[in-house]
Amino acid sequence: MRSSQLAQTIANEITLLVTSGELSVGEHLKTQQLADRFGVSRSPVREAMDMLASQGLLEQKENRGFFVREAASGVVEQVRDDTGPFEVANDYQRLAEDWLTDRIPAEVTEQMLRERYELTKSQLNDILMRATREGWAERKQGYGWRFLPVAKTPEAFEQIYRFRMLIEPAAMLEPEFRLDRKIIDEQRRIQSRMLDTDIERLPAERLLHNGALFHEELIKMANNPFFHISLVRVNRMRRLLEYRSRVDRSRTVRQCREHLEILDLLERGEVVEASYAMRRHLGGALSKKSPITWSWSHQAHEKDNLEK
Amino acid sequence: MRSSQLAQTIANEITLLVTSGELSVGEHLKTQQLADRFGVSRSPVREAMDMLASQGLLEQKENRGFFVREAASGVVEQVRDDTGPFEVANDYQRLAEDWLTDRIPAEVTEQMLRERYELTKSQLNDILMRATREGWAERKQGYGWRFLPVAKTPEAFEQIYRFRMLIEPAAMLEPEFRLDRKIIDEQRRIQSRMLDTDIERLPAERLLHNGALFHEELIKMANNPFFHISLVRVNRMRRLLEYRSRVDRSRTVRQCREHLEILDLLERGEVVEASYAMRRHLGGALSKKSPITWSWSHQAHEKDNLEK
DNA sequence: TATTGGCTTTTTAAATCTAAAAATGCAATC
């Protein structure tokens, strides 16, 4: 079962396409088309389709390619379970969690990490690269790595929201701000569908993702990439924290409504009003202490400073 | 001459300490102390001091360690020249420059890069890691890397300044904003000294560095790390652009004065005034078209999209 | 008693080789 990671990932993506109804029963999956869509070559796509065929989601017809099977929906449940997202992500989360809960010291050597997590050099490299990009790890001079005192606490949450309360409303007032109908329509669609669906049943991951997406897409319209990238980055950090928490779904409904309101205002050209609404929206999330409940106790940082 | 890079770097640092007068003639350099200061072990510090001794900047006394030599100042000029900052930085700049000027395609394989720049796997890795951290490179799925359409133009400059004009003044009005005497004194010292020195003689690199440092230190006082890190990041991007440009030194003097003014206001507790002054200060840099002159023509992006 | 100088240990970079995986080209087929 140790097929290539890319193929695994793509198999998941394809499964998603089928379950979300974007690919309907009986439809023909064109290899090149999918490859282009995912930005890869045909090889891993083909491998993925092979896997899905053997799992029963697809059907292969001699010299004609792969087609979506009838009994697709039933099979999906199994598939979802054993295809964890590729392992790098898991290892990354493990490291992040260990650091957030002070189970590893602030300064470590690569060897230490490789032993602890049983990783190869490249695997570890990927993970540290990601942590570096996300801003909570850096190479020390000489040997070793240093993990930065990332916002580990609820206060960090407040700080992130204060930052967002500054840049998101301001983005709408930027001189180059332009409405983008495609973005607005797409977001309205997503937010509406969330309200229609039974929100209790949606996975927390998706709620968080859609929420972040809304804000990240909107800020794009300011046409200043530095606003956008800054938001993306604090959101990544936020997700690192939220990953370990439970979402309060009662608030999600209200948030969706507020999102739709903001879209309404924008469409009517009331940008200044929308900017205010955005500020209120973010302020609301802030004032209610924290939109999530913390599932771990934040203990003393003893292991932290073994250094000196 | 191929001593370890760390030692090279540290040798430069020590030279800087001597020339800046922080270490005076005859003073004893304590190995451990320096090692702590630079966050490394004594080995590379020792090696660096050996190098500097053989270059004549320091003097080694049997069993007593190293001391700053009399004739220090004369020697320095030589030293400065042949100790280029470690090579990784050069290669990184080369890659960045090639990308900014469209001399390499947007999608490349590692092999391509290794051949072009004659790098080992690890060296290339370092560089790509850095580019990733700075936000203009990312790994493709499968093989290869993608360079992102970084702000390559003067417009990017304006966008960066607009972003800064938002967050820097706002940072001073954050609820957790607290004056930090150490930061203020240190920055006043640096800025004053720049005014005292003949600014024409300071290397452009240092002018840019000190300028960025001022703002980055000040924003720290907001006690919201997300303000700080966002500024650091846009500044990194800015440096990527400025590296290829010439500084207009006539403006540097005024900037230093304005920096000192802001410090004055802060010390007198007039935070709101300081916030406004900061906004004006940044707006000034923005309005004058651009604080630098562009040394390359921005040609058509032909080579850019070989992809499809 | 703090600091040096030399020595040992630990850690990482570099080089090389092999295997896996992805990209690509092309004839066969619908």
Place this chain on the structure above:
DNA sequence: GATTGCATTTTTAGATTTAAAAAGCCAATA
């Protein structure tokens, strides 16, 4: 004429070994 299925080529990851560099230790010394 587009798309598949297979074969070939290219590219990268993994494993292993060697050398270099940094960290850490301890007796000697000012």
